[in-house]
Amino acid sequence: MSIIILLVIAALIFAGGFLAAFFWATDDGQFDDTATPAIRILNDDTVEKSKS
Amino acid sequence: MPEVQEAVLCHHCGEECKNEDLIIEDKHFCCVGCKTVFELLQENDLCGYYDLEQHAGVSLKSKNHEGKFDYLQNPDIEAAILDFKSEKLHKVTLFLPAVHCSSCVWLLENFHKIRAGVLHSRLNFIKKELSLTYDPTNVSLKEIVELLATLGYEPLISLENTVAKDQTRTKKSNRLLRQIAVTGFCTGNIMLLSFPEYFKLDLQNDVDAQYQKFFLYLNVILALPVYFYGAADYIKGAWVSLKEVWKRNTTTLSVDIPIALGVTALFIRSLYETLINGAGAYWDSMAGLVFLLLLGKWVQKKTFDYLSFERNYKSYFPLAVEVKNKDHFDYKNVDDLRKGDIIRIHNNELIPADAQLADGKAFIDYSFVTGESEPVSIRNNEVIYAGGRQKGQNIELVVTKEVSKSYLTQLWNQANFKEEKEVANTKLADDFSKYFTYITLAISFLTAIYWAVVNPETAWPAFTAVLMVACPCALTLSMPFTMGTVMGIFGKNKFYVKNQNVIQKLTEIKHIVFDKTGTLTKNNDYRELTYKGESLSEKEQSLFKSLALNSTHPVSKLVASHFDKSEELIFDEISEMEGAGILGYIDSQKVQIGNAHFLGVPQHQLDKEARVYLKIGDTVKGCLKTRPVFREGFEGVIAKLKNSFNLYLLSGDKSTDKAQLSEYLAEDHLHFEQKPEDKLHFIKTLQDSKEPVLMVGDGLNDAGALRQSDLGIALSENTQAFTPASDAILDANKFSELSNFIEFSRKSVNIVKLSFLLSLVYNFICISWAVSGTLSPVVAAIFMPLSSISVVLFAVIITYFSARKSNLLT
The missing domain is CATH 2.30.170 (Ribosomal Protein L24e; Chain: T;)
Structure with missing residues (x-):
């Protein structure tokens, strides 16, 4: 049964990893501009087409 | 066919x-x-x-931008604009107001293909900012900017860019995001780890008892960051407020106090339960509470951050100006202009500092500063004020005052401009919490005393329970969520408010002051022209048109545009009298366009609304009148607003349109020829009665009044373009909705009050449990968040519902 204690701690550490990932993402500015990437993703392909 | x-x-x-x-x-x-x-x-x-x-x-x-960006060659100015500078790499962020569609994103992000030397370009579509990385040995900033301008994306480079970019705001919002993340993380885990407790572990069983201890202590550890990090701002805020009250600076207790009190009570009680009694505690109630509060705070802080509400004169002024250095001209940052410098101003350039005319023919358009649309000609040695725009040839000026000491910029240096307007932040909530705190404390102490007499064992739990449940969580949440929703609804209707306080301010307004040109009426380019006088033959029309075409004066342009379809003729001789009119001979016939004095117009033909008179030979044919074109829906709005507000009009123009305007507004409420300063003082006098004033304006000449007023709304044809510092930006096409907006903000404040009432009902139920000492952790854990969420939902749904009823949402 004591495996539960281990599991809970492991789960906490795991979730803590996501928390750290969130911190990294905000500091990296991933949430600064949420509009342009939506447009950008549609654009890239056409570039290559017109090039070839 | x-x-x-x-x-x-x-x-x-x-x-x-x-x-x-x-x-x-x-x-x-x-x-x-x-x-x-x-x-x-x-x-x-x-x-x-x-x-x-x-x-x-x-x-x-x-x-035409030839030579316009030459100043970027100056290394000092370049350095001021660049974000990052090394020998092989420069980084710069430029504001491109013309960005408008996905093609723009595509083209600008492929900028490196057009110009070698550009290494990387990235566009922020919402903010319209292009971040460029380039190799300075291969391409210069000037070349890049010129190429952008050629493509139609002329960057707006102003003094404001050079002021160190403000990073504190993003840091602050990052801190809040972190708090939310940490608290959310802890809350989720605490809730999960509390389940064993709620499902009644068998404490007689050794194994179960061991687990229970483990879960409890884990909860304590998880709750520490919630209390000391997540709730830190509330506790600090409460402490500051308490100190203020202690020093007798104020008698109002801020809303932070009951929150901090509740959270602290939860924390201490839970610590006591866990460590002393070894029993289940209120950890999840506490964490959930803090989490919800932080979410509310985040909603409250959300703004239209791609709009700037804080622009001052610096955004309007050029960055650099040509300054005479012995025998040639160099570019110099306008901040470094000193008294006595000789500057050169080109056609259509803004004069950055008060100066005296030294050389050239100055024809200054002060519409920017005063709102008066007709340019004035200046004689040598006369003073030209900063903010004027030169029309015509190049002129040379001697600077008489530094930029920051100029007449126009002085407006911004007034004391009241430097400090933020009084923040009525949580005024409604504060009013509430003033009594709330005292009542809560009274009830909790009375409960404690009662139980101390009747059953001393229940005194402590009952006392803390009252403090815990009385926390005005729903109260503080309903406000930001309702107002946030209203802000979003307004935004959809192109009325962008700076923050949530503005909505509340909107409901307190008693006086409304309008600017005329550009606000009530469309810009001067849209003036309606009518001709009054004897009818003109085809020939006569073309005579006037051809003569008018020879002058650059705006009135001449009006005349030419009125007879647009006429044939163009060549005059034999033309002479222009500045500030009076123009005179020409064709086939020895005299043709004149000009003011009454210049033409010698007889008494009976004089007209108050006349803009310019036309004369052929010795007969005055007639005059052209201009009428302002009012914004659509103008009449309706004025009629509606008239009922509940005192309306005023301030205009920098001459009183030509007075007759027309007095149909709508009381004549003694119309004020003409108002300088920016006069506008500001007018607002001040209105405010002496302690009644809040709303100012609606559009230009820099209204900036002082907008700032002085309790609520300044900047009207703009293009909300992305520059608007003076204000509390709200309204799209000019939505001007007719103004009364609707005010109406709706009233409704929304009523909704908030209603939701306060609802949350009070919840509090009443909770407190009755708490007083009787029967509040168990499970009940608290379910009831507290549920009450908050239901209050918020109630407020938001009602807001949407009434927005639809007010036709603000479809």
């Missing part, structure tokens, strides 16, 4: 090819500018630009 001629549209910008029609392959272009861009794109294989969106380009008609 008559032949229908289809309008030829420009392949680049989509405008009709009226005067010119340039053709490449089978594509039409309306001007050389558009054609150049197309050729440039074709050369670089970037014609995909036109596939994404038809006619994606920006019209380039009558845009």
Whole structure:
């Protein structure tokens, strides 16, 4: 049964990893501009087409 | 069948090819500018630009930027603009107001293909900011900016850019995001780990008891960051407020106090339960509470951060100006201008500092400063004020005052401009919490005393329970969520408010002051022209048109545009009297256009509304009158607002339109020839009665009044363009909705009050449990968040519902 204690701690550490990932993402500015990437993703392909 | 001629549209910008029609392959272009861009794109294989969106380009008609960006060659100025500078790499962020569609994103992010040396470009579509990385040995900033301008994306470079970019705001919002993340993380885990407790572990069983301890202590550890990090701002805020009250600076207790009290009570009680009693505690109630509060705070802080509400004169002024250095001119940052410097101003450039005319023919358009639309001519040695715009040839000026000490900029240096307007932040909530805190404390102490007498064991739990549940969580949440919703609804209707306080301020307004030109009426370019006098023959019309075409004066342009369809004739002799009119001879016939004095107009032909008189030979034919064109829905709004507010009008113009305006507004509420300072003082006098004033304006000349007023709304044809510092920006097309907005903000405050009432009902139920000492952790854990969420939902749903009823949502 004591495996539960281990599991809970492991789960906490795991979730803590996501928390750290969130911190990294905000500091990296991933949430600064949420509009342009939506447009950008549609654009890239056409570039290559017109090039070839 | 008559032949229908289809309008030829420009392949680049989509405008009709009226005067010119340039053709490449089978594509039409309306001007050389558009054609150049197309050729440039074709050369670089970037014609995909036109596939994404038809006619994606920006019209380039009558845009000439030759020499305009020469100042970027000056290393000091360049350094001021650059974000990062090394030998091989420069980084710069430019604001491009023309960005408008996905094609723009595509083209600008492929900028490196057009110009070698540009390494990387990235566009923020919402903020319209282009971040560029380039190799300075290969391409200069000036070349980049010029190329952008050629493409139709002329960057706006102003003094404001050079002021160190403000990073504190993003840092602050990052801190809040972190708090939310940490608290959310802890809350989720605490909730999960509390389940064993709620499902009644068998404490007699050794194994179960061991687990229970483990879960409890884990909860304590998880709750520590919630209390000391997540709730830190509330506790600090409460402490500051308490100190203020202690020092007797104020008697109002801020809303932070009951929150901090509740959270602290939860924390201490839970610590006591866990460590002393070894029993289940209120950890999840506490964490959930803090989490919800932080979410509310986040909603409250959400603003339209792509709009700037804080612009001052610096955004309008040029960055650099040509200054005479012995025998040649150098570019110099306008901040470094000193008294005595000789500066050169080109056509259409803004004069950055008060100066004296030294050389050249100055013809200054002060519409920017005063709102008066007619340019004035200046004689040598006369003073020209900063903010004026030169029309015509180059002039040389001697600076008499530094930029920051100029007449116009002085307006910003007034004391009240420096401090933020009084923040009525949580005024409504504060009013509530003033009594709330005292009542809560009274109830909890009374409960404690009662139980101390009846049953001392229940005294402690009952006392803390009252403090815990009385926390005004729902109260503090309903406000930000309701107001946030209202802000979003307003935003959808193109009324952008700076923050949530503005909505509340809107409900307190008693006086409304309007600017005239550009606010109530459309801009001067849209004035309606009417001719009054004897009818003119075809020949006479073309005479006036041809004569008017010889002058650059705006009134002459009006005349020419009125007789637009007439034939153009060549005059034998023309002479222009500045500030009076123009006179010409054709086939020994005298033709005159000008003011009454210049033409010697007889008494009976004088007209108050006349703008300019026309005369052939010795007879005054008539005059041209201009009438302002009011914004659509103007009458309706004024009629509605008239009932509940005192309306005033301030205009920098002469009183030509007075007769027309007095149909709508009381005559003694109309004020003309108001300088920016007069406008400011007028607002001040109105405010003496302690009644809040709303100012609606559009230009820099209203900036002082907008700032002084309790609530300043800047009206703008294009909300992305520059607007003076204000509390809200309203799209000019939505002007007719103004009364509706005010009405709706009233409703929303009522909704908030209603939700306060609801949360009080919840509090009442909770407190009755708490007083009787029967509040168990499970009940608290379910009931507390549930009450908050239901109050918020109630408020938001009702807000949406009433927005639909007010036609603000479809």
